[in-house]
Amino acid sequence: MPWLSRRPRDLALALALGCAWLLVQIAQAPPAAGQSVLLDRPGVWTLRDLGYSDIVLPAGGGTLITTPAGDTIRMTAPVTYLLPEGVSQGPDLWYIVHFHFEVEFPEDLKGGTAGVSSVLNYDPVTRDAGAGAGVVFEPVVRDGALVLDWNSLGLTDGLQTGTLKSRRAEMRFSNYVSNPGVVPGENRLVFTAEEIEGAKIATLHVFDDTSIEVTPLAPAQLSVEVTPGWEPPASGGDTFEVRYTVTNVGGWPAKEVVTEVSYPEDLLRLIGDKSVTTPLLEGGDQAPGAFKFEALSSGKFDITVRAEGRTANMDETTVTATITSSKDVSKAMFWTLVALVLAASALPLIPFGRLLDQFTGRGAREHS
């Protein structure tokens, strides 16, 4: 009865698959109420993973903070999670907040400045906190209509700006959290609506795919080197190249890396473009290049190669080009020729025959 011999195997397989399914469900299940999740390894944890759903801050809602200047900051209830003992922002692991939200402004918005932010570990006594990702809005009237200029600054995307023509917008911003936002034990993530000089936010809707990322990728950092073996030109009028390499020694991609050269423009002529843009330089990657010059005059000139990225620091290196004048070269050549002529004219005076005999020994044998 063949089905009997297969039955134990089928049962075992069904049992294994069932256990696997069950384990997956357990792993994906939201944490129990009041239980914070420990973020103890690289990964991305959404609000859902942390046991939270969408968070909505209605007009006038949330915890109200009034600043000494009379402005208001409204704050959601905290999203809590745990970080391991000894944790810090870098150098081995880094913490990034990815903030996904929709903001709506009231119809009677006229001016002021509004901010939407993700903030960590706000201390109501010191008013210090860890900065996350956020954006600033400034309503302005342009061509007779109210628009919202916005700007956001962070280490993942640099400075971003734009203009909203609608009172409602869905936006995403990310940023490396500042140091007070990474502490051992419980961390508290809140979302704030900042209303300055009369600006108001009608609704702030935080989506549940807003997340905390734990990553080994350090912020982008640029390093510029002039390639060894660079040869300065011999004389004026020559062309020469300054070869360089820009490296992202960080982990996060560096965006819009601009490499440019500065030099004395009345003494050197640049052949080609003064700057080169690399749209994206991944962590660990290099962008080599060269700037080509024609020397217009002799002397020593500093040439600086500088690289800067929208999401990365600026670095530069300076080399000195030594250019010999054509007159100096001609003079050297002249005296070299004079020496050769003098040497050549002395040739008939040299007893080559006797020297050859001595070398070969023939003279000695004839005289023996």
Next chain:
Amino acid sequence: MSYVKNYIRYYLGPGYPETGSSKYSQVYDGSTDWDADGGRLTNCYYEYGNGKKRHIRVYAPDGYRFYNSTWGYYVISNVHAPHWYGDADCSGGADAYGWSEDYEGIILGEAAADGYSTYRTFYPTQNASNWWEDATHYQKSDGYASRVTLP
């Protein structure tokens, strides 16, 4: 908490109604930028026989703020006081400028009285100098920048 420069201006606004002349500062925190700021001045006040104003300027690159993972969002600021000797109205051009350390302390006191967290010797700037003066300037530096934390 993601913007600072305009917020500082608003905080200073009521007590610092006057706009000053623009000066330039090259600021660097990963990228280099020149920023110009006229800053804000207080109204004239009479103290120890001289008319005075407090003048604070705030510098930051495009985007109105810096960001790094150590300090979060921040701006750079400096303060000094123009003096009008014996003139309670501060009329005309000032006779002297300076006393930055003294007025740094005053600004911190104002911020603390308003409930902001302050830290006098927050960051070593390695520019300590003894008292020096010329015909119109009077200065010294303790070699530290202070910090005012805004919510």
